[in-house]
Amino acid sequence: MNDGDKELAEEQQRHWQDTYTAHPGMYGDEPSTAAVHAAQVFRAGGARDVLELGAGHGRDALYFAREGFTVRATDFSAVGLEQLRKAADAQAADTPAADVQAVEPPAAHAHGVAARVTTTLHDVREPLPLPDASVDAVFAHMLLCMALSSAEVHALVEEIRRVLRPGGTFVYTVRHTGDAHYGAGIAHGDDIYEHGGFAVHFFPRHLVDSLAAGWTLAEVHPFEEGDLPRRLWRVTQTLPR
Template identity: 40%
Template sequence: MNADNPDKEMFNRQQTHWENVYTKNQSMFGDDPSIPACKAAEIFKRENMTRVLELGAGQGRDTMFFAENGFEVYSLDYSRPGVESIKRKARESGLINCVTAVQHDVRKPLPFEDESFDACFSHMLYCMPLTTSELESVSKEIWRVLRPGGINIFTTRHTGDPQYRTGIYRGEDMWEISGGFIVHFLSRERIKQLSKGYQIIDIEEFEEGKIPGTDKSRKLFKVAMRKKS
């Protein structure tokens, strides 16, 4: 494999990897919402945004938080067990009318009409094994489905993370770390590259979770961008 030409089939195999992980652990990240989702909800409420698109929703801990807080949530994930978990949680919580969960590969166009959503949220989708050109397409698709002035909030592990440049290099600042997970570490410069059509509101650094076998924490950016008219 050419390090500057990432192996797409290898990335496709990550879907099976995540499905196996979710099948073995029904609550891999716990049931409490992520800190970025809590902060995003505050922003969405302050701006009277009600219709939220969530990408890379995993097993639905943030999906359920948004629904419980009165948002209409459309959650997409490319893992079938993840989508099934979201649907089950929505039924059991009596929130099925507030949640729509769909299996979808974000490398393909989003299955929604233009200007369908007030806001978009994704926690660590941008550090999945997506090439830079694929991330540019994701940002463009989010721009398309957001209403004018809509907000896109996402998180990503960044190049200051302790696991950056460790493991097996997979091209374009992507590294296969322990557990078989491929992580795309983004720099501030890369984020600016992905912000075409948006105004960057804020890039906030934060930490989340210990790296297994160490006393170090994962380092992330929380990025908030507003769609330009």
């Protein structure tokens, strides 16, 4: 990482810390549509545990836990992860057993939501703190399109390949070059533009395809999210067995 990249990374970490502090639970309690899709894909593939990268304050991590998965949630914001832990504790304490049984698969609710979620403070520019072939599935909603260079994104996907078990599935979403904010704001190079304090790496399709080399690329699904709206791809790829 050169000095410019390091400065941008540190600036973005501070910005997210400040944003979560000023706006606790800023994305609400409902899961993203990408997480709902991912849960279906993971369950169909027989996954039991999920690693979420860039979990933030936890709306998707907690959804996966309510759906019966064991979840390892990582983020580089300590503030966001603290909000996640508090929300998990609150759901474990406040959700009546009948309600839990209504939304979770059998035997998934025995110890509550908090017992199925662990958090780790981690910057994805560093190697993932997990052993080889140790998780069934990985999920990342708009994490890969943060202020990460193409080289850093490739390195991260190689780490994801390392920690996934054979046959494991990776579902991620990224804003792409058809987004209205592409080319707007402060240019940092490598299709990274900063708008409103948030730096975004807008993905061209060839980057998605290159990240799927050696995987089975099951889907590149275009969708929209938010008020702008943001234009994204939802990508599903699986490791060979």
